[in-house]
Amino acid sequence: MPRQQRPARANSARSKSDRSNPGRTSAAARGRRPSTPVATDGPVLELDVERIAHGGVAVAHHEGRVVFVADAIPGERVRARVTDSAHARFWRADALEVLTASDDRRPHVWAEASIDRAPERRAGGAEFGHISPERQRALKAEVLVDALRRMGGVDREVEVLPVQADFAPGVRADGTGWRTRVRLQVDDQGRVGPYAARSHTVVPVASVPLAVDELADLAPLADRFPGARTVDLVAPSGADPQVIVVDEGERMPRGRRPVTTEIVGDRSFAVDRDGFWQVHRGAAATLSKAVQELVDADRFDPRAANLDLYGGVGLLAAAVGDRFGETVRITSVESDERATTHAGANLADWVGARAVTARVDRYLAELEDGAGPGERARLRDATVVLDPPRSGAGRDVVDRLVALQPRQLVYVACDPVALARDIGLLRERGYELEELQAVDLFPNTHHVEAVARLAAIV
Numbered sequence: 001m002p003r004q005q006r007p008a009r010a011n012s013a014r015s016k017s018d019r020s021n022p023g024r025t026s027a028a029a030r031g032r033r034p035s036t037p038v039a040t041d042g043p044v045l046e047l048d049v050e051r052i053a054h055g056g057v058a059v060a061h062h063e064g065r066v067v068f069v070a071d072a073i074p075g076e077r078v079r080a081r082v083t084d085s086a087h088a089r090f091w092r093a094d095a096l097e098v099l100t101a102s103d104d105r106r107p108h109v110w111a112e113a114s115i116d117r118a119p120e121r122r123a124g125g126a127e128f129g130h131i132s133p134e135r136q137r138a139l140k141a142e143v144l145v146d147a148l149r150r151m152g153g154v155d156r157e158v159e160v161l162p163v164q165a166d167f168a169p170g171v172r173a174d175g176t177g178w179r180t181r182v183r184l185q186v187d188d189q190g191r192v193g194p195y196a197a198r199s200h201t202v203v204p205v206a207s208v209p210l211a212v213d214e215l216a217d218l219a220p221l222a223d224r225f226p227g228a229r230t231v232d233l234v235a236p237s238g239a240d241p242q243v244i245v246v247d248e249g250e251r252m253p254r255g256r257r258p259v260t261t262e263i264v265g266d267r268s269f270a271v272d273r274d275g276f277w278q279v280h281r282g283a284a285a286t287l288s289k290a291v292q293e294l295v296d297a298d299r300f301d302p303r304a305a306n307l308d309l310y311g312g313v314g315l316l317a318a319a320v321g322d323r324f325g326e327t328v329r330i331t332s333v334e335s336d337e338r339a340t341t342h343a344g345a346n347l348a349d350w351v352g353a354r355a356v357t358a359r360v361d362r363y364l365a366e367l368e369d370g371a372g373p374g375e376r377a378r379l380r381d382a383t384v385v386l387d388p389p390r391s392g393a394g395r396d397v398v399d400r401l402v403a404l405q406p407r408q409l410v411y412v413a414c415d416p417v418a419l420a421r422d423i424g425l426l427r428e429r430g431y432e433l434e435e436l437q438a439v440d441l442f443p444n445t446h447h448v449e450a451v452a453r454l455a456a457i458v
Contacts, residue, residue, distance in 0.1 A: 042082035056446025066090040073102040094119035104135035124197035140448040147420035168282030175443025182233040190224035288319035290451040304381035308332040314343035364400035382406040392418030
């Protein structure tokens with residue numbers, strides 16, 4: 001099992017949010033960013049924490065002003081230091097001490113992120129690690145319900161469910177041991193660690209508890225990498241885990257890139273080692289099952305011009321094909337050319353499946369402008385699965401999609417606010433939310449995944 005490989009591509013193991021423009025790299029990938037200034041001498045307040053907000057921070061009030069408090073739980077009373085008072089309507093603060101603890105508070109699953117540490121030295125990436133798993137899921141449900149009501153115009157009860165145990169062997173009940181892709185930063189002295197919460201200061205750590213065990217065992221946390229930018233840990237389900245050191249001076253390589261294999265049920269998916277894949281060990285199987293369940297079989301036509309938008313390497317198109325058979329016609333649309341190449345191979349079992357490299361908005365515009373009467377009829381009979389980046393589909397894509405009048409939409413989302421906004425846009429244009437599933441694909445963080453079905457109002 002290789003311990004280090006050098007060099008690797010700069011955007012290795014990129015997140016879903018990067019897929020909105022895969023030709024660009026993030027600021028982090030282009031070079032080390034300066035630390036974000038955080039006030040360490042702001043006023044200290046005693047606050048009664050009221051509720052949770054989108055983004056993982058809690059909400060309190062002080063003299064009529066909203067205060068967003070990190071590392072607190074609704075119902076607690078805390079001492080917190082104000083770190084940002086630049087805004088007239090709200091401040092930001094870090095909890096320093098819990099005066100009245102919630103029954104749901106527990107020792108943080110990551111010692112280096114504990115409230116016992118100075119806020120500027122708390123490891124980021126596990127902002128709910130001090131909360132019991134059950135309360136974490138309840139808080140995520142509250143955020144989703146609130147977003148749906150305010151932005152989607154929908155009043156709906158939501159339960160966030162844990163990942164099915166047999167989909168995620170090795171993942172522990174405390175919400176650790178699930179990440180198959182981990183990015184560690186490297187500071188100017190070559191030390192390895194995550195960024196501190198809400199900053200770009202590297203925090204050396206002794207463990208990475210959210211990682212799957214094989215990556216936790218490989219993580220070179222005590223080593224130094226002078227001149228490197230990041231250390232990426234990758235554990236594909238169909239290949240050996242690897243540690244990849246990304247050099248400071250590296251540029252995007254041309255030509256051949258390493259390809260690995262991910263296994264979902266009885267299927268294997270080729271994917272670039274540094275390409276997008278869901279990070280939770282059980283996420284791919286979970287989302288495949290959710291999409292299969294939410295597609296309404298009575299509305300599904302295998303001969304229609306079915307679409308898989310933001311399709312990646314074809315995971316969700318394959319889920320549709322596996323449910324409805326080898327005659328399914330479905331087109332997977334993805335702007336990353338490498339992913340599209342893999343999707344074409346991964347979907348070879350279905351005669352009517354194809355993969356297209358295109359931006360989703362442009363592809364839909366071309367369909368709207370160029371489809372003849374027969375294709376328009378097949379589009380009206382279509383089921384559309386879409387799994388957009390964290391920012392959501394947005395107004396332009398929604399408008400172009402609605403113009404095609406597909407029968408049903410199955411929308412996979414990792415951001416509740418973006419999902420709720422797009423549901424609101426779709427409802428204004430004649431589609432109604434029928435069913436929604438939410439699942440905890442990111443334990444010990446504030447993130448939550450949801451899958452929704454919307455159908456045209458007849």
